[in-house]
Amino acid sequence: MNARVVSAYLEAAWVLNRPxxxxxxxxxxxxxxxxxxxxxLRHSYSFPDxxxxxxxxxxxxxxxxxxxxxxxDRAPSPRYLDEAKRLAEEMCDFFRDExxxxxxxxxxxxxAPEVRDKPISDNAVAIEALIRLxxxxxxxxxxxxxxxxxxxxxxxxxEYGEAAACYALAVQVEVMVGGAxxxxxxxxxITAAANIPYPNTTIKxxxxxxxxxxxxxxYWAGSEAQAYVCLGTLCLAxxxxxxxxxxxxLEFLESGAQDTGSIIQTISDL
Numbered sequence: 452m453n454a455r456v457v458s459a460y461l462e463a464a465w466v467l468n469r470p471x472x473x474x475x476x477x478x479x480x481x482x483x484x485x486x487x488x489x490x491x492l493r494h495s496y497s498f499p500d501x502x503x504x505x506x507x508x509x510x511x512x513x514x515x516x517x518x519x520x521x522x523x524d525r526a527p528s529p530r531y532l533d534e535a536k537r538l539a540e541e542m543c544d545f546f547r548d549e550x551x552x553x554x555x556x557x558x559x560x561x562x563a564p565e566v567r568d569k570p571i572s573d574n575a576v577a578i579e580a581l582i583r584l585x586x587x588x589x590x591x592x593x594x595x596x597x598x599x600x601x602x603x604x605x606x607x608x609x610e611y612g613e614a615a616a617c618y619a620l621a622v623q624v625e626v627m628v629g630g631a632x633x634x635x636x637x638x639x640x641i642t643a644a645a646n647i648p649y650p651n652t653t654i655k656x657x658x659x660x661x662x663x664x665x666x667x668x669x670y671w672a673g674s675e676a677q678a679y680v681c682l683g684t685l686c687l688a689x690x691x692x693x694x695x696x697x698x699x700x701l702e703f704l705e706s707g708a709q710d711t712g713s714i715i716q717t718i719s720d721l
Contacts, residue, residue: 480515480522508556586681641654
């Protein structure tokens, strides 16, 4: 729950232009990392002594990886990305079903022989975490792991009915806005991106004067705010007009869906 709150605060900080909200999110994720350094990740911690409770569940790992990537996006300390990668590796080691594919919801416990479940909702969050890491690291292992989990539910997702909506959300449109912080053009582009009529759009912001971050993301700075739109492994040329961003993305989705790679094709019939 705390990891989800971190992501919510960090997103609200730039959407509402309230930097103080980011401080709350970053302090919370730092607290979780501090507790995690004293032993294996846990589902809950007491305050202030930090005594550990039950072992962490799949959802705990997945949401914390997402929160760490969000923290790295807001305050690009290598520590956040390094911790996200470490936890993603633990998540795969502890919860992966080597035989049937996908992730179990809890760790294997010889003293608790009950059958472990593989909920599609928790697996969908794990997929999102792996795809988010892939978008920052370009490490194919994360993308491949996400595809394996998607494949594990291809024949079963229809049985979940409306609960399978989270599974379809693995298909993400990513929009990175580069521009001057607080500039009118930057705010207009972010607003346009936030109103893209697509159910799962991830929006990131980077100061266009931050040459290191721009180069790390694989983009280049322009003289005005620009949006860089990607779906899977396909990316558009920079869009500099907020008024045309919606239509550009819609045309991109219609024309490029067949070439976005196996992640998209795996659930193309949803």
